[in-house]
Amino acid sequence: MLVPVYNEQHLVATSLARLEILATSPALERVEVIVVDDCSKDGTAEVLRAFAAERASAPGPIAWRFVRHAKNGGKGKAIQTALEQATCEISVIHDADLEYHPKDLLRIVQVFIDEEADAVFGSRFASGEVRRVLFFRHELGNKLLTFLCNLVTNLNLTDMETCYKAVRTELLKSIPIVSNDFRLEPELTIKLAKRQARIFEVPISYSGRGYDEGKKINWRDGYRALGAIVRFAWSGNVKKTDAAG
DSSP, X not given: OEEEESSOTTTHHHHHHHGGGGGGOTTOXXXXXXXXXXXXXXXXXXXHHHHHHHHHHSOXXXXXEEEEOSSOOOHHXXXXXXXXXXXXXXEEBOOSSSSSOTHXXXXXXXHHHHHOOSEEEEETTSOOSOBOOOOXXXXXXXXXXXXXXXXXXXXXXXXXTOXXXXXXXXXXXXXXXXXXXXXXXXXXXXXHHHTTOOEEEEEOOXXXXXXXXXXXXXXXXXXXXXXXXXXXXXXXXXXXXXXXX
């Protein structure tokens, strides 16, 4: 699990505790959670220290790692930091809020086993069990960006902007990530498509936050994502090179 965190002092402990459901899966031999505090300005660091201390005194089947950036670098940079330390076969991005529930990851993992998937996206718009009713215009924006991304990749995704993107770690580490904000979503999707990855979708539940509850994404991020789709549609930078090129 790759968990970028920024200013989530009120939700991060509950969000991380939810991940302990992964230890119940017989399909997972090992679970590691790498939490990267992207130089939060609130009390997130103190909450994470307390959480880490609790898990250290009562060790369980999950390996917890906590890293803090000395300078804020954005979501993409936090994910890159976590990915550098990832050693499990599958890596999943998990936001440190309560919009997504890790119980859905149990079904996502099963797709890797049953279908030999390279990547599995959790779709909020593919008939999940539970979906909080929120912003119509926000959903329209998501669907427009997904449509445009499908247009340039020739995929038929229903939710490109989903946080729950599970990818084989070896493949994910080989993709050069350059976005440090929400442009990461179209970048990763387009580059996976260009690498001809076997991508699947699984319906997931979604309990989105309102802006008064701390939601960070806004209309400006939508314009940035639109620009990212155009940029990465033309980019051929889809694979890292080694020292020999």
